[in-house]
Amino acid sequence: MRQEYAVIIKGLAIAFFISCGTVSAETPRLVLQITIDGLRADLLDRYAENFGTGGFNYLLRHGVVYTNAHYLHANTETIVGHTTLATGATPAVHGMIGNVWYHAESGELGYNIEDSDAPLIPTRETTAEGAQVDPAQKRARSSGRSPKGILVPTFSDTLKIATAGKAKIFGISGKDRSAVAMAGQSGTAYWYSTNNGDFQSSQYYMERYPDWVRNWNERRIAQRLSGKAWELSLDVGQYLLGDQDDRPYEVDLEGYGKTFPHPFGAAEHPLFFTRVMVSPEGDRTLLDFGKALVEAEKIGQDKVTDYLSISFSGVDAVNHFFGPSSLENEEMVLQLDRTLADLFSFIDEQVGLNNTLIVLSADHGMGEMPEYSTELGYEAGRLYGDEVLALSRKISARLFGSSQLVKDFFRPYLYLDGTAIINKGLDRNSVATAIAEELQKKNGIGGAIAGHSLAQKTPIGVAAAVRHNHHPLRAGDVYVFQQPYWFMFERGAVAAMHGSPWRYDSHVPIIFAGSGIQPARVNRLVHPIDVAPTLSALLNITPPAAAQGKVLVEVLNQQARK
Numbered sequence: 001m002r003q004e005y006a007v008i009i010k011g012l013a014i015a016f017f018i019s020c021g022t023v024s025a026e027t028p029r030l031v032l033q034i035t036i037d038g039l040r041a042d043l044l045d046r047y048a049e050n051f052g053t054g055g056f057n058y059l060l061r062h063g064v065v066y067t068n069a070h071y072l073h074a075n076t077e078t079i080v081g082h083t084t085l086a087t088g089a090t091p092a093v094h095g096m097i098g099n100v101w102y103h104a105e106s107g108e109l110g111y112n113i114e115d116s117d118a119p120l121i122p123t124r125e126t127t128a129e130g131a132q133v134d135p136a137q138k139r140a141r142s143s144g145r146s147p148k149g150i151l152v153p154t155f156s157d158t159l160k161i162a163t164a165g166k167a168k169i170f171g172i173s174g175k176d177r178s179a180v181a182m183a184g185q186s187g188t189a190y191w192y193s194t195n196n197g198d199f200q201s202s203q204y205y206m207e208r209y210p211d212w213v214r215n216w217n218e219r220r221i222a223q224r225l226s227g228k229a230w231e232l233s234l235d236v237g238q239y240l241l242g243d244q245d246d247r248p249y250e251v252d253l254e255g256y257g258k259t260f261p262h263p264f265g266a267a268e269h270p271l272f273f274t275r276v277m278v279s280p281e282g283d284r285t286l287l288d289f290g291k292a293l294v295e296a297e298k299i300g301q302d303k304v305t306d307y308l309s310i311s312f313s314g315v316d317a318v319n320h321f322f323g324p325s326s327l328e329n330e331e332m333v334l335q336l337d338r339t340l341a342d343l344f345s346f347i348d349e350q351v352g353l354n355n356t357l358i359v360l361s362a363d364h365g366m367g368e369m370p371e372y373s374t375e376l377g378y379e380a381g382r383l384y385g386d387e388v389l390a391l392s393r394k395i396s397a398r399l400f401g402s403s404q405l406v407k408d409f410f411r412p413y414l415y416l417d418g419t420a421i422i423n424k425g426l427d428r429n430s431v432a433t434a435i436a437e438e439l440q441k442k443n444g445i446g447g448a449i450a451g452h453s454l455a456q457k458t459p460i461g462v463a464a465a466v467r468h469n470h471h472p473l474r475a476g477d478v479y480v481f482q483q484p485y486w487f488m489f490e491r492g493a494v495a496a497m498h499g500s501p502w503r504y505d506s507h508v509p510i511i512f513a514g515s516g517i518q519p520a521r522v523n524r525l526v527h528p529i530d531v532a533p534t535l536s537a538l539l540n541i542t543p544p545a546a547a548q549g550k551v552l553v554e555v556l557n558q559q560a561r562k
């Protein structure tokens with residue numbers, strides 16, 4: 001009994017000490033969560049020389065900067081990374097295991113946030129269909145979008161609950177999935193349309209657009225770029241990659257070109273609004289919409305902490321067509337630095353940077369184009385989804401007398417046909433293991449792991465990342481990944497790709513700044529699942545229900561004490 005008291009008193013003493021040690025600054029009026037799609041962490045330092053003072057450097061000089069942050073999951077894709085940042089959980093828990101997976105209910109491959117019960121709300125009476133270049137979006141079977149497929153609450157949901165519904169919650173982005181994941185179930189998401197340059201939403205969030213959205217869309221900001229071009233902002237000699245503009249393996253979006261200047265063409269061209277997104281103008285358009293939102297919705301104007309997520313899609317888009325080591329990428333990041341400076345000075349006027357808690361990260365990194373790494377002496381190649389599928393069927397035919405046991409492949413998962421396997425009198429797990437073993441022999445494939453084997457032993461290395469990706473109701477039978485620097489994705493327009501479990505794809509920046517945080521640079525290994533618990537600790541609210549990450553203690557320790 002006495003011993004128990006002693007333990008309780010000791011516990012109270014520790015609790016008292018801890019709470020005194022982390023007295024927080026005033027509760028921020030706004031949490032501004034910035035996600036840069038595809039910003040591999042090393043790019044910030046690589047281009048820092050040409051940055052101004054008000055953008056990235058505001059964060060790098062005033063924030064706690066984590067230089068060694070890596071995703072724990074294997075499938076480093078947009079929806080997976082965003083939902084991990086939002087929930088503090090891994091995809092094995094939050095369920096967003098890929099941009100595309102096999103939806104068992106419908107028996108088809110489907111898109112992550114598709115929801116036929118939540119149709120898009122048209123922004124104008126007639127709109128021409130733009131050309132769809134995103135291979136993941138092509139798998140959507142309806143244009144409806146909602147967060148219903150996300151299985152656990154986000155930080156934004158948790159903030160809404162903690163404030164008894166008073167917090168205003170918004171997520172905006174160039175991409176639907178990046179806006180929807182961050183807004184959670186209780187917020188409102190808006191995203192850019194590559195059909196007409198408008199910002200749109202779905203019936204999940206509202207029945208009709210508020211006046212300010214209609215008014216903003218009437219301004220036709222993106223359309224004003226008709227006939228204009230993306231040009232370099234500095235002399236070509238001032239860029240690190242100034243001699244990397246013209247490379248044969250870059251992609252020309254039907255006349256957008258491989259070298260500067262890149263002409264947007266006429267607004268009527270089916271790729272016009274996509275090209276805008278593959279330039280700094282897409283991110284600027286998003287910021288313009290964000291400013292209108294902050295003013296109209298009165299974000300950060302009262303004592304209740306509001307939440308605004310802005311996910312910039314331009315760096316990722318440019319990476320896909322020109323590669324991360326291109327002059328286009330360098331110019332893109334440089335222009336984003338200016339866009340962020342604009343954002344921060346606007347937030348300072350409207351809310352005050354001292355009243356704003358900023359966290360910046362990325363949803364994934366980026367692999368180099370295989371031709372580029374081969375040029376530099378590290379040999380790599382390309383492997384397409386249809387080749388992996390054909391090879392798997394060939395293996396199945398050879399081993400089991402039927403190619404029909406393999407249903408489909410969409411990177412990273414191979415899906416088997418359970419009925420065909422039963423009809424053959426075979427065991428599904430054995431078939432998966434046998435095909436995985438054979439697939440690994442193919443040049444370019446780094447490994448193939450049968451999902452059922454993950455539970456049987458403690459995984460190491462990549463297998464641990466594959467396990468973090470494995471949601472039992474959604475994951476395919478075999479996880480296939482490429483050798484380092486190899487490209488493995490759908491055949492099509494995209495020339496460079498992320499999505500591997502390798503460090504260049506898992507390495508992202510994490511920076512916390514504002515609201516009394518003092519600068520520090522931290523190089524210990526941390527993970528994006530730590531972001532949501534850290535935001536929660538800074539706000540003294542409970543973490544999101546399924547959050548697995550740890551509180552980043554440097555952020556709390558570096559917070560100025562009252």
Ligand SMILES: [Zn+2]
Nearest residue numbers: 038078316320
């Ligand atoms: Zn991407």
